[in-house]
Amino acid sequence: MFRHFLQVSRRQISSTVRRQLVNKVPDKQKLFQEANGMPVHLKGGVGDALLYRATMGLTVLGTGFVIYELVKAALPQKKD
Amino acid sequence: MAHQAHAYHMVDPSPWPLTGAIAALLMTSGLAIWFHFHSTTLMTLGLILLLLTMYQWWRDIIREGTFQGHHTPPVQKGLRYGMILFITSEVFFFLGFFWAFYHSSLAPTPELGGCWPPTGITPLDPFEVPLLNTAVLLASGVTVTWAHHSIMEGERKQAIQSLALTILLGFYFTALQAMEYYEAPFTIADGVYGSTFFVATGFHGLHVIIGSTFLAVCLLRQIQYHFTSEHHFGFEAAAWYWHFVDVVWLFLYVSIYWWGS
Numbered sequence: 001m002f003r004h005f006l007q008v009s010r011r012q013i014s015s016t017v018r019r020q021l022v023n024k025v026p027d028k029q030k031l032f033q034e035a036n037g038m039p040v041h042l043k044g045g046v047g048d049a050l051l052y053r054a055t056m057g058l059t060v061l062g063t064g065f066v067i068y069e070l071v072k073a074a075l076p077q078k079k080d
Numbered sequence: 081m082a083h084q085a086h087a088y089h090m091v092d093p094s095p096w097p098l099t100g101a102i103a104a105l106l107m108t109s110g111l112a113i114w115f116h117f118h119s120t121t122l123m124t125l126g127l128i129l130l131l132l133t134m135y136q137w138w139r140d141i142i143r144e145g146t147f148q149g150h151h152t153p154p155v156q157k158g159l160r161y162g163m164i165l166f167i168t169s170e171v172f173f174f175l176g177f178f179w180a181f182y183h184s185s186l187a188p189t190p191e192l193g194g195c196w197p198p199t200g201i202t203p204l205d206p207f208e209v210p211l212l213n214t215a216v217l218l219a220s221g222v223t224v225t226w227a228h229h230s231i232m233e234g235e236r237k238q239a240i241q242s243l244a245l246t247i248l249l250g251f252y253f254t255a256l257q258a259m260e261y262y263e264a265p266f267t268i269a270d271g272v273y274g275s276t277f278f279v280a281t282g283f284h285g286l287h288v289i290i291g292s293t294f295l296a297v298c299l300l301r302q303i304q305y306h307f308t309s310e311h312h313f314g315f316e317a318a319a320w321y322w323h324f325v326d327v328v329w330l331f332l333y334v335s336i337y338w339w340g341s
Contacts, residue, residue, distance in 0.1 A: 021303070023304075023305040024304065024305075025146065025147070025304070025305050025306065028143075028146075028147045029146075029147045029148075029149075031147070032143050032147035032148050033147070033148055033149075039092035039093060039094070040091075040092045040094075040140045040143050040144055040148070041092070041094055041095065041096070041136060041140050043143070044143070051132070051136065052095065052136070054132070055095075055099050055129065055132045055133070055136065056095060056099065058125065058128065058129050058132070059098070059099045059102045059103075059129060061125075062102055062103075062105075062106045062122075062125050062126065062129060063102055063105075065106075065121075065122060065125065066105060066106055066109045066110075066122060069109065069113050069122060070109060073112075073113065073116065073117070
C-alpha cells in the first residue's frame with residue numbers, strides 16, 4: 001500500500017496524472033466560497049441535494065414508523 | 081454584500097441535528113421493539129440514519145473549515161475545548177465500569193467463593209496476547225506522534241506512512257482482541273467476572289474501532305492536502321482520542337487482566 005502511495009506521489013509533477021493526487025483544495029475553496037446563497041450542506045451540487053432528500057425521506061418515514069410501532073405496542077390487541 | 085465584523089462562526093441552518101435526533105429516537109425505540117417483538121427493522125433504520133447524519137454533518141464541518149476558512153483561531157480554540165470536554169465525559173463513562181469491577185473484585189461475595197477470580201473462572205494469562213496488545217497500542221501512540229511531527233514539519237510522505245501504520249496497528253489490536261474473545265474460556269454470562277470483563281473491554285474495543293475510523297478519515301484528508309503544517313486540528317483531535325483509548329487500555333490491562341488474575 002505504501003509503495004503505491006510513494007509511486008503516485010512521485011509521479012505528481014509528470015504530465016500523466018495517475019489518480020487524483022493533484023491538490024484539489026483550491027478548487028474546492030472556490031466552489032464553497034461562491035456567493036450563491038446556498039447553505040453549506042447543499043453547496044456541493046446535485047449529489048448533496050440527492051443525499052439530503054434521501055436522508056430527510058428516511059427521517060420522515062422513520063418518524064411515522066416509530067409512532068405507529070409505539071402506539072401498536074402501547075395498545076394491546078384484545079383477542080376474542 | 082454583508083461581511084461579519086467578528087472572528088466567530090455563525091453556521092448556516094442545518095438539518096443534521098434533527099435527523100440525528102430522529103436517528104437516536106429510532107435506535108432506542110427500535111431496541112425496545114427488538115427486545116419485545118423480535119423485529120430489527122426500526123433499529124436498523126435508526127442506524128442507517130445515524131450513519132447518514134454523521135457523514136453529512138462532519139462533511140459540512142470539513143467544508144466550513146478547510147474550504148470556507150471559518151475555523152479562525154478563536155473558533156479553533158472552541159473546537160479544542162469541545163473535544164477535551166467530550167473526552168472527559170468518556171473518561172467518566174469508563175470510570176463507571178472500573179467502579180463496578182473494583183466493587184465486585186475487592187470484596188468478593190461468598191457466592192463467588194470469597195475469592196477473585198471467582199471459583200471456576202480461568203482468567204486469561206496477562207503475559208500472553210494481552211501483553212502483545214499493550215505493546216501494539218503503545219507502539220501506535222508512538223506512530224501517531226510521529227505522524228503529528230511529520231505534518232508539522234511539512235513531511236507529506238512520512239505523515240501518510242506513519243498515519244497508515246498507526247491505523248494498521250489499531251486493526252491488529254482489534255483482530256487480536258476478536259480472537260481472544262472467541263478463544264476465551266469464559267463468557268459474558270459467567271457471573272460478575274464475565275460481565276465486568278466483557279462490558280469494560282467491549283466498550284474499549286468499540287472505542288478502538290471509533291478511533292481507528294477517525295484516524296482513517298484523517299489519512300484520507302492528509303492525502304487530499306487538507307492539512308497544513310500550522311492548521312490540522314482534525315488530526316490533533318483524532319490523536320488526542322487515540323491517546324485516550326491507549327490510556328484506558330493501560331488501566332484495563334493493569335486492573336482487570338493483571339491484578340484481576
